[in-house]
Amino acid sequence: MSVVYDRVALIGLGLIASSMAHAMRRSGLAGEIVGTARSTETRDIARELGFCDRVVDSAAEAVKGADLVVLAVPVGAMGAVAAEIAPELAQGATVTDVGSVKQAVIEAVGPHLPEHVHFIPGHPLAGTEHSGPRSGFAELFDNRWCILVPNGSDAKATARLTRLWEGMGAHVDVMDAPHHDLVLAVTSHAPHLIAYTMVGVADDLSRVTDSEVIKFSAAGFRDFTRIAASDPTMWRDVFLTNKDATLEILGRFTEELFALQRAIRTGDGDHLHDYFTRTRAIRRGIIEAGQDTDAPDFGRSGQHDKA
Numbered sequence: 662m663s664v665v666y667d668r669v670a671l672i673g674l675g676l677i678a679s680s681m682a683h684a685m686r687r688s689g690l691a692g693e694i695v696g697t698a699r700s701t702e703t704r705d706i707a708r709e710l711g712f713c714d715r716v717v718d719s720a721a722e723a724v725k726g727a728d729l730v731v732l733a734v735p736v737g738a739m740g741a742v743a744a745e746i747a748p749e750l751a752q753g754a755t756v757t758d759v760g761s762v763k764q765a766v767i768e769a770v771g772p773h774l775p776e777h778v779h780f781i782p783g784h785p786l787a788g789t790e791h792s793g794p795r796s797g798f799a800e801l802f803d804n805r806w807c808i809l810v811p812n813g814s815d816a817k818a819t820a821r822l823t824r825l826w827e828g829m830g831a832h833v834d835v836m837d838a839p840h841h842d843l844v845l846a847v848t849s850h851a852p853h854l855i856a857y858t859m860v861g862v863a864d865d866l867s868r869v870t871d872s873e874v875i876k877f878s879a880a881g882f883r884d885f886t887r888i889a890a891s892d893p894t895m896w897r898d899v900f901l902t903n904k905d906a907t908l909e910i911l912g913r914f915t916e917e918l919f920a921l922q923r924a925i926r927t928g929d930g931d932h933l934h935d936y937f938t939r940t941r942a943i944r945r946g947i948i949e950a951g952q953d954t955d956a957p958d959f960g961r962s963g964q965h966d967k968a
């Protein structure tokens with residue numbers, strides 16, 4: 662594959678950015694990869710691992726001369742990073758991000774960017790519960806979706822960013838920000854909150870039953886604990902910034918849960934059976950669409966669609 666961008670600047674060097682660096686290298690998609698992170702510790706680890714060609718000490722320095730800038734920090738930190746890099750952005754550069762929420766990122770980042778850059782927000786639907794520069798790997802995006810939110814951006818710049826993601830193994834789809842946030846609230850954000858809650862409930866219970874909850878935990882609960890081990894900062898930011906869509910989905914969830922609760926109490930087996938038949942059909946649809954790689958034993962320690 663040929664070079665898509667001559668110089669890519671990665672701001673933040675955690676799971677997603679380090680995986681992008683590995684994936685770009687695998688296919689020779691970037692002439693040079695320049696990275697930076699907030700802490701000296703992360704920058705030192707990145708230097709030691711060598712997945713960037715250069716690791717520099719500030720975001721402002723990293724973006725100089727870059728034709729692609731990737732913001733790969735928690736959603737709540739995107740605005741401050743954009744303010745820092747704005748004066749140094751090259752003419753005609755593309756700025757993208759990988760944040761799990763799109764409307765809030767557009768509102769936080771957009772106002773800081775000069776008119777001479779293309780701002781194309783993005784979100785790869787791929788992750789693991791691990792974080793930091795050591796957790797990245799080249800295959801993370803293989804056969805996963807990456808959603809771009811061009812928001813009226815230049816078509817050529819969007820096509821180029823699409824080529825990069827496809828080169829890193831992903832399929833690309835385009836959406837507007839509110840739709841993205843609603844879809845992700847259903848498929849990822851609300852399920853994460855439910856997993857966090859379930860693990861919290863089990864933890865309370867384990868105080869009564871000693872370690873039985875852990876000892877006899879079946880696959881379902883173990884999956885919950887894996888999801889609930891995800892980075893607390895990232896997930897705090899997801900819920901704070903995708904508030905409306907998450908609350909909308911949780912409202913519907915609660916209504917359905919009450920209906921199931923009522924069916925159990927009143928012994929309404931037909932209701933339960935019909936409901937589980939419908940959900941089973943959804944599962945079959947996921948398998949037929951080839952998106953069934955969210956199993957605990959899949960590939961590298963629990964790769965799954967995330968965030």
Ligand code: NAP
Nearest residue numbers: 673674675676677699700703734738760761788792793967
């Ligand atoms: P990560 O592994 O925790 O890495 C986060 C990076 O951001 C680190 O380099 C960290 O620097 C830096 N950072 C943290 N707080 C910062 C701040 N206040 N200011 C500047 N830099 C800061 O995170 P990740 O999983 O790669 O996630 C990065 C982005 O991708 C997030 O927006 C997340 O929503 C999105 N995303 C994540 C997943 C997932 O499954 N993990 C999937 C899709 C999208 P230090 O190491 O120096 O602290």
